[in-house]
Amino acid sequence: KQQHWSLLTSSSFPSEWKNNFPNCGGQRQSPINIITRKVKHDPKLTSFIFDGHENVFNMSSVRLRGGGLPATYKAVQFHLHWGENGGQGSEHSVDGECYPMELHIVHIKEKYGSLGDALNDSTGVAALAFFFEVLIPLVIEALGKVREIEDFKLTDIIPQANKLNYYRYLGSLTTPGCDQAVVWTVFQQTLPISKKQVQRDFFFFLLFNTDYNHQYLRRMKADLNSNASFFSCFS
Numbered sequence: 293k294q295q296h297w298s299l300l301t302s303s304s305f306p307s308e309w310k311n312n313f314p315n316c317g318g319q320r321q322s323p324i325n326i327i328t329r330k331v332k333h334d335p336k337l338t339s340f341i342f343d344g345h346e347n348v349f350n351m352s353s354v355r356l357r358g359g360g361l362p363a364t365y366k367a368v369q370f371h372l373h374w375g376e377n378g379g380q381g382s383e384h385s386v387d388g389e390c391y392p393m394e395l396h397i398v399h400i401k402e403k404y405g406s407l408g409d410a411l412n413d414s415t416g417v418a419a420l421a422f423f424f425e426v427l428i429p430l431v432i433e434a435l436g437k438v439r440e441i442e443d444f445k446l447t448d449i450i451p452q453a454n455k456l457n458y459y460r461y462l463g464s465l466t467t468p469g470c471d472q473a474v475v476w477t478v479f480q481q482t483l484p485i486s487k488k489q490v491q492r493d494f495f496f497f498l499l500f501n502t503d504y505n506h507q508y509l510r511r512m513k514a515d516l517n518s519n520a521s522f523f524s525c526f527s
């Protein structure tokens with residue numbers, strides 16, 4: 293019936309997503325709460341190799357490889373998740389700790405033409421998640437007032453990501469249809485934001501922030517083994 297199901301409908305509670313999208317009730321769903329005493333060191337998880345991150349930004353030239361990934365991936369989308377009224381708004385959490393803001397950089401295997409194509413592959417999508425230490429109200433205020441930033445580079449905002457520790461798990465899109473096609477990388481170190489960066493770089497991210505209405509991304513976390521308590525960073 294709901295062929296044109298939308299995140300913006302008032303009945304779209306995440307707990308009901310599985311009624312229309314069976315994957316949303318699946319076994320490898322995202323986001324998760326990462327329990328650090330349960331993670332194991334994996335020597336296959338090497339440093340990332342970033343291509344195009346030091347150049348003036350051009351989405352089609354950003355490549356990601358290494359990091360234990362099975363292929364080379366290309367960037368297709370950026371977006372941020374944040375809380376309302378200054379609250380915590382990250383999607384993932386670590387030992388139950390939430391963060392004010394979480395950046396997702398979404399990549400697909402180089403061989404695919406679109407995100408849709410990649411979703412049929414269990415490792416078709418590689419998503420990088422970065423936590424930010426502070427929420428910047430300006431980011432929210434600026435919605436709908438985006439402007440071009442001509443000389444933005446990814447390295448302006450992501451410091452030497454190949455030196456950061458990260459957590460790895462196989463998960464899903466965090467919105468319907470919850471496709472279980474995502475290799476998630478959640479970086480351990482949080483990123484600071486300066487006022488200067490807000491003025492400049494975060495307007496840039498808003499250019500890529502058109503896919504979701506984040507007010508509705510209130511998904512409860514799935515636990516990897518799913519018998520732990522469920523909670524959400526949006527409370």
Ligand SMILES: [Zn+2]
Pocket residue numbers: 371373396466
């Ligand atoms: Zn996201």
